[in-house]
Amino acid sequence: MAQTAEGRKRSKSNSRFSKEEMLHAYREMLQIRRFEEKAGQLYGMGLIGGFCHLYIGEEAVAVGVRMALKEGDQVITSYRDHGHMLASGMEARGVMAELTGRSGGYSHGKGGSMHMFSREKNFFGGHGIVGAQVSLGTGLAFADAYKKNGTVSATFYGEGASNQGQVYESYNLAALHKLPVLYIIENNKYGMGTSVERASASHNLSQNAAAFGIPGVQADGMDIEAVYEAAMIGAEYCRSGKGPYLIEMKTYRYRGHSMSDPAKYRTRDEVQKMRTERDPIEHAQARLAELGVDEAAIKAIDDEVKKTVQEATEFAQKSPEPEASELWTDILAEG
16 A cells, blocks of 8 residues: 555654554454465365465564555565565455466466566565565666666565575665665564574674665564554655665564474464564554544454455455466567
8 A cells, every 4th residue: 555645754753553544554464364364274275286375473564564655666575475465455366366376366377376476566576586586676676766766666585585695785786876675674583494593693684784884773573553664764765865775574473484384493382472462463453442443343344354355265266277378478578
């Protein structure tokens, strides 16, 4: 969602959402949560093949960043991408159909979980190669700078990808040319099954680009308003011509790395503690209560989201599989 003019003018000292904005944020996060839960069910039933990385627990990051962006700004991310798609305005039915390999999907059933794309929504994909999207997101920002169109490339990647060599090459290029790229590390603490404490010599990933003169901050990725505040400041910095900006979002995934991961490398108590004390959707619901929103309004949103996800599931199951001729489409672009 592109933010309103009023929202864009907010300063750091006035970053809390209005009732309408919090309602929007709550609905978007809840839609991602319910969509991902349904995707997990369909995977267990054998209706989704290949890899499937769920975004449950991290919803505030995608939604909060998207709310801070303007129309025309681009989003690119890795394979944990369904949440970013929905936050970017892509329809749940098209995403679910793609997950199930049906022709009604955003990539006509040929991309699956990792490779969806929407030029209309300026969503430039999930990418299966670890860290590859950072180079591509920097390239999008290079094009923006060349065209002088005033847009920003929001480039998401995990803490597991943050020490890839191509990431540092991207930092160098972005700083050298003052590219409008907003780098967002989604630090959910575990790269596959390895704790970031064991995998990274840097324990403050927001400072990983400091050697290139790129400012970096940490933000609470479980708090939608904190995410929005950090993203708004970062996006404005990029848009002003000062160059790239880095945000480390401290977040958490409740499920394993992928659907095949039993997540035995962490305790149940750790996961339950995050669910109980830090859940971004419950936090948003508490803020809505503070803003005077009653339970009936919350239930209406819950019912609406449930209906949307159910309709998306039915659409996906009814959509036909792609024809064999689809093997020969979308593989060549004429110059």
